[in-house]
Amino acid sequence: MAKVPVQFTLNGAEKAEFIDSGTTLLHALRDKIGDTSPKGGCHQGTCGGCSVIIDGELRLSCLTLAETCNGAAITTASGLSEGGVLHPLQRAFLDAFATQCGFCTPGMIMAATVLLDHTPNPSRDEVVEALSGNICRCTGYEPIIQAVLTAARSNSQNAA
Amino acid sequence: MAIRRGRGVAAINYPTGMNLGGDPTQALVHSTPTGNFMVTLSSVDLGQGMKQIMAQICAETIGVPTDRVVVDTADTDTGPHCMGTFASRGTHRAGNAVIQAAREARQVMLEVAAEELEVNASDLETDGQGNILVKGAPQKSISIFDVALSAHFKRGRSISGRGMFLIPRSYPEKETGAMKPSTCYAHACTVAEVEVDDETGEVTVLTVKNVFEIGRALNPKMVEQQLVGGSWMGVSHALYETTEPYYPNRDHGGTDFNQYLMPGPGDLAQTEIIVLERPSADGPYGAKGPGEMCANPQIPAVANAVFDAVGVRIDTLPITPERILRALKAQASN
Numbered sequence: 001m002a003k004v005p006v007q008f009t010l011n012g013a014e015k016a017e018f019i020d021s022g023t024t025l026l027h028a029l030r031d032k033i034g035d036t037s038p039k040g041g042c043h044q045g046t047c048g049g050c051s052v053i054i055d056g057e058l059r060l061s062c063l064t065l066a067e068t069c070n071g072a073a074i075t076t077a078s079g080l081s082e083g084g085v086l087h088p089l090q091r092a093f094l095d096a097f098a099t100q101c102g103f104c105t106p107g108m109i110m111a112a113t114v115l116l117d118h119t120p121n122p123s124r125d126e127v128v129e130a131l132s133g134n135i136c137r138c139t140g141y142e143p144i145i146q147a148v149l150t151a152a153r154s155n156s157q158n159a160a
Numbered sequence: 161m162a163i164r165r166g167r168g169v170a171a172i173n174y175p176t177g178m179n180l181g182g183d184p185t186q187a188l189v190h191s192t193p194t195g196n197f198m199v200t201l202s203s204v205d206l207g208q209g210m211k212q213i214m215a216q217i218c219a220e221t222i223g224v225p226t227d228r229v230v231v232d233t234a235d236t237d238t239g240p241h242c243m244g245t246f247a248s249r250g251t252h253r254a255g256n257a258v259i260q261a262a263r264e265a266r267q268v269m270l271e272v273a274a275e276e277l278e279v280n281a282s283d284l285e286t287d288g289q290g291n292i293l294v295k296g297a298p299q300k301s302i303s304i305f306d307v308a309l310s311a312h313f314k315r316g317r318s319i320s321g322r323g324m325f326l327i328p329r330s331y332p333e334k335e336t337g338a339m340k341p342s343t344c345y346a347h348a349c350t351v352a353e354v355e356v357d358d359e360t361g362e363v364t365v366l367t368v369k370n371v372f373e374i375g376r377a378l379n380p381k382m383v384e385q386q387l388v389g390g391s392w393m394g395v396s397h398a399l400y401e402t403t404e405p406y407y408p409n410r411d412h413g414g415t416d417f418n419q420y421l422m423p424g425p426g427d428l429a430q431t432e433i434i435v436l437e438r439p440s441a442d443g444p445y446g447a448k449g450p451g452e453m454c455a456n457p458q459i460p461a462v463a464n465a466v467f468d469a470v471g472v473r474i475d476t477l478p479i480t481p482e483r484i485l486r487a488l489k490a491q492a493s494n
Binding site for chain 1: 386391431
């Protein structure tokens with residue numbers, strides 16, 4: 001079968017690949033481009049581990065065909081830190097011990113990033129709602145919820 | 161028909177390790193030419209933080225900062241022997257092996273330092289910051305960096321150590337059946353408060369209050385992290401998780417994790433954790449194994465709370481609405 005060209009920006013950098021038609025964005029990112037921060041947990045859109053941000057919206061990369069992303073701006077967890085400085089959410093996850101095995105962490109941070117982009121000062125319920133599509137086996141969620149709330153507070157302090 | 165509230169309590173003793181053919185773990189420690197220390201293990205870090213704890217234990221024993229220690233668990237084919245990371249045995253078994261290996265390496269390190277400083281090795285101490293000092297005369301000192309360089313390039317010494325920690329197999333006494341199948345018990349107690357809807361059988365967990373006695377918490381934040389997650393997992397085991405939710409026909413059973421029910425971030429009970437530290441006699445720096453037991457006491461506590469709420473004993477997990485309703489029906493017909 002003929003390959004299909006796709007072109008998008010990944011964490012600000014231009015990417016162009018020839019892929020098989022029907023390739024998921026998750027597969028293209030991990031196995032073609034080499035960004036392994038999105039995790040393939042269920043490959044059916046229920047675990048949230050593959051979450052990425054496409055043009056500002058939270059998307060499940062395992063359910064997104066790569067060829068639909070032509071011209072899109074894609075952000076993954078590996079694109080959050082700048083110049084070796086961790087993103088406030090990454091810092092908050094570290095400080096709150098909000099990760100154990102780490103498999104869900106990139107997806108959690110993606111979901112939280114979109115939440116804070118739209119809702120800089122979320123309530124606890126809004127955080128829970130935003131994370132409700134992401135499964136974690138280790139933490140019991142509470143440290144993750146606290147990390148997101150902490151990052152939101154430090155963001156608003158920096159803005160003030 | 162009403163929402164009924166109940167409270168249940170449960171306490172557990174939890175053993176560390178197991179008693180199959182003996183329970184060994186081996187560790188090797190060596191210094192690099194620049195005085196960093198490698199801990200080689202086959203014990204696997206599952207995400208619980210084993211590497212961090214082993215680095216702390218090695219650093220404490222040798223007398224260097226934790227960031228001078230690298231833990232390598234790369235390959236169970238070529239590494240030292242470990243029975244595995246299970247049965248809450250990692251910190252206890254591997255930790256003891258690391259202490260033994262690190263002590264031997266420390267002794268060689270002090271002997272090399274003694275030759276460099278022209279003193280007796282027994283007169284030396286470490287400052288925990290990467291230096292070796294003469295006791296009572298700290299102005300006379302040498303960095304571990306320089307000691308390692310000397311060992312490698314001048315004196316031909318290997319700053320290294322071997323550790324093997326074995327709990328031998330315990331056989332039952334023929335007359336009494338008495339045996340010691342495990343060592344080093346951790347303890348926990350949980351009080352759970354629930355609401356049970358006696359019309360739908362639904363259980364809502366309101367609060368889970370846990371006390372864990374875990375020996376010494378070698379890394380308190382990581383202990384807390386594991387206990388918080390474990391408490392949630394215990395509630396999840398009690399009420400939700402099963403591979404066979406669709407009784408009675410197994411053909412309609414779940415096929416993957418999409419059909420495996422676990423509570424999400426919106427289903428959290430208010431959770432409290434209290435840690436009691438009672439250092440164990442045979443644990444590394446007093447540690448026990450809090451791993452698996454952190455998810456245990458919530459299960460009987462929730463079952464007891466359901467009994468307190470609606471008066472039925474559910475003895476099959478998970479405690480599903482269906483099981484509660486069947487039990488209530490049986491109770492009413494008696």
